[in-house]
Amino acid sequence: MTTLFINGSSRTAGNTVALGERLLTDIPHQTIHLIDQHLNFDCDYRDTGHPQADPSDDYQQLMARFATADDIVLGTPVYWYNMTGQLKTFVDRWFDSFTTGFPFAGKRLYLVVVGADDPQHKALGIGQSLQDSCDWLKMTYMGATIVTADGPHDVAQMAQLPADFTALRERLLAATAVVSRETKSN
Template structure:
């Protein structure tokens, strides 16, 4: 996974001028459900704690073979270990990037919306290009200004 690829570029457009802490799943070891860690630290709880501390969660997804990356899928699967996580009210924004992500967008969006419903988070919208990223940025920036 390219940590400086198109998904990261789109995220920078969304966050332009805003404070944020990026979490790149490629830089964390998160076990599959039922997987033995083989002595490696499982970072799921650490990443989850960062989400709990956030007001806004932006999920950037590179599309590989018409689906989300395995890193994100593994993390979402592990939400079964955090059914009582205090995520209610968090605003979730979605970024989807790839060579031809159109066939993957409905599936990925459905998964993220389902996750939002289950944890009572607010799905705020999707960006796949710079124009849409600007709209998400404006949503986040206006929320920031109202909170000041």
């Protein structure tokens, strides 16, 4: 298992999931809905003597699956011109993993975003923050597709998706084909 889709929407069959699954068509992957996970907010334990960790929720199990993935698709609807709280909470917790030497380096991250109000312009900050986070953690940010949709079935019903979707899918297909070839030859 080398590809993971992490859905940050509260809808498990809405636009973000439809977009992520369309991006991953014919690519073997597992899907995780953050809304089904128990995730606590990150606590900054620096200078307290407390380990930078919270073993009381699902985060460590989630990261065990993250560790096996080379390619990770993060999905979020736009909530108040940003990523959802679910996804932000998950990303905040990467601080725990970073502090304890989790092997982020080399993983490839893809972003899918759906919003109702001109997200191509008003939600650009989501991609920027994830790109900067990838740089910090030495992951490779592979880019984003941002789609305008609101009703829960809008993306599923779209006959055509934007050019950034096609470009991101091509990058994902190329990366996962290499991983698949390497796995077969080992």
